Amino acid sequence: MAEWDGEALARLRSAAHRGDADAGLDVLRERPLEPVLQYAGDVALAAVAQERPEGARLAEECRALLSERALPGDMVLAAELAAPPGHDPALTSLPVDLGAVAAAMDGGLHVLDLERGDVLPLDEVLFDEAPDDEPRDAGRWLPIPPIPPVAPPEGEDARRGAARAWLAEQGYRPAPRTL
Incomplete structure (x- = not known):
């Protein structure tokens, strides 16, 4: 499994910032999600919205890890990940x-x-x-x-x-x- 080096983290930041599901999914592959759960969740939201096949699986995995970790902001993102696609968010x-x-x-x-x-x-x-x-x-x-x-x-x-x-x-x- 690949680790998070400076270049990979920069690519993930950029993909999450732009809502680029493909680039985000590419950099997340074969890397642990735990150190970057907030970024991974944003990529998952983009992937679901863009109907990427990996999006639903990544969203569920991130939701479960965020719910377990429960740091500030984790529950907000977990709720967004659990909402059905096309759901009108309260925010x-x-x-x-x-x-x-x-x-x-x-x-x-x-x-x-x-x-x-x-x-x-x-x-x-x-x-x-x-x-x-x-x-x-x-x-x-x-x-x-x-x-x-x-x-x-x-x-x-x-x-x-x-x-x-x-x-x-x-x-x-x-x-x-x-x-």
């Missing part, structure tokens, strides 16, 4: 990079652009000259809270899951980003 899709949200949660003041899915430092958001100093189009920006320092999740997959859990609490689910 609104937003083309956001979970890695960027997770990085923003690691420190600093950031906001999520609810129209474009971009993560921006708060100081880059333009402000009106309103006396209360509210950001322009205040309903467009969602402040991203820092992860509490008490027990921050360790590892990229766990931080990605924490970002997914926070996003679900806000009523959103990540969707692939395309240009």
Whole structure:
């Protein structure tokens, strides 16, 4: 069984980010799912949506492993994987990079652009000259809270899951980003 080296992980990140089921399935073959369950689940969702034969099997395997592991965000993704294809999810899709949200949660003041899915430092958001100093189009920006320092999740997959859990609490689910 192949292990997760830097190149394989980069290919998986890219495939999950783009919603490219074929590329994701290719890199997941013959590798353990446990270290990359959040990415593997995103690839499984794309594979099911694109009606790839391996999609249903991968979705079920990821769902079972996520349910067993139960880190923040795992249950959100497991529920999405368990939903029937074509199911209208309770969460609104937003083309956001979970890695960027997770990085923003690691420190600093950031906001999520609810129209474009971009993560921006708060100081880059333009402000009106309103006396209360509210950001322009205040309903467009969602402040991203820092992860509490008490027990921050360790590892990229766990931080990605924490970002997914926070996003679900806000009523959103990540969707692939395309240009």
